[in-house]
Amino acid sequence: MQSPFNLNRQNQNTESKIVVALERISEAFRVLLWNESKENALSPIQTQILIFLLFHSEEKCKVSYLAHEFNMTKATISDSVRILIKKELVQKLDNPVDTRSYIIGLTTSGKTTAEKAASFAGAFEKPLNALTEEQKEAMLSGLLRLIHDLNKAGIITIQRMCFTCRFYDKNNGQHYCKLLQTKLTNTDLRIDCPEHELKARNRH
Ligand code: SF4
Structure with a gap:
């Protein structure tokens, strides 16, 4: 069988080993993001949204852009944003170029949470530096x-x-x-x- 997860193929094929290695790395990201989110009583996507808002310009901080960025529906992103608003971590801001949509901005406490959460992948730094x-x-x-x-x-x-x-x-x-x-x-x-x-x- 041609699957990279088939050990007979994988052990004779560099590309298959890379695919499996990337899967392990993606699993590590999932676990690290999950742990960071748990500490802040947030879901992983809510944490990702906070980190995105911290580092990207206003024109990208909209529900439709976030939906594309994270491969999710606008409804799912809107739900997460609603919860983040309830937790007073983000706020809706007027969009000066389009009154039909709004910009999502971090509150002061959202910024503090996002700054801490942005280090969730810090475990990768040491091995990469080496x-x-x-x-x-x-x-x-x-x-x-x-x-x-x-x-x-x-x-x-x-x-x-x-x-x-x-x-x-x-x-x-x-x-x-x-x-x-x-x-x-x-x-x-x-x-x-x-x-x-x-x-x-x-x-x-
Ligand atoms: S080519 Fe585009 S993406 Fe690359 S540095 Fe220049 S502006 Fe940025």
């Missing part, structure tokens, strides 16, 4: 390509990475940002860039 620069560069390049391909296949939705940005250019293997007007090394490539603007052919 890698050589070459290992980190190879890992980042591989992951960026994988995310880009999964995005093109419609499996990962919203991306704010260089490869899907209208300012990204590549000449003779050299990455370049036309907005920052600078060459980008493999490790300069961004995975979540505040200046990202979607390339026309990536728009759905």
Whole structure:
């Protein structure tokens, strides 16, 4: 059987081992996020929303954007936002460009909770710091390509990475940002860039 979880195949196939390794990593994220959420009496998605609001600009802090970001329905995100409002962690703010929708903003106590929760993946730092620069560069390049391909296949939705940005250019293997007007090394490539603007052919 072709499954990467079939040990006979997996033990003879590098790609299968990577798939299984990524599954383990994703499980670790799930557990760490769950533990952090439990401490704050929140659900994992409520914690993710707080962290997202902490680090992203207002135009992205809307129910519809969050629904795309987390691959959930608007109804599910609205439910989470309602609970966060009840807990006085977020508030509805007027949207100056569209009166039919609102912006979700952190309250002071929401900001404190989000700042603490944002360290939920801290356990990854030490082992990653122990890698050589070459290992980190190879890992980042591989992951960026994988995310880009999964995005093109419609499996990962919203991306704010260089490869899907209208300012990204590549000449003779050299990455370049036309907005920052600078060459980008493999490790300069961004995975979540505040200046990202979607390339026309990536728009759905
Ligand atoms: S604007 Fe940001 S995402 Fe776009 S190419 Fe430049 S660095 Fe990359």
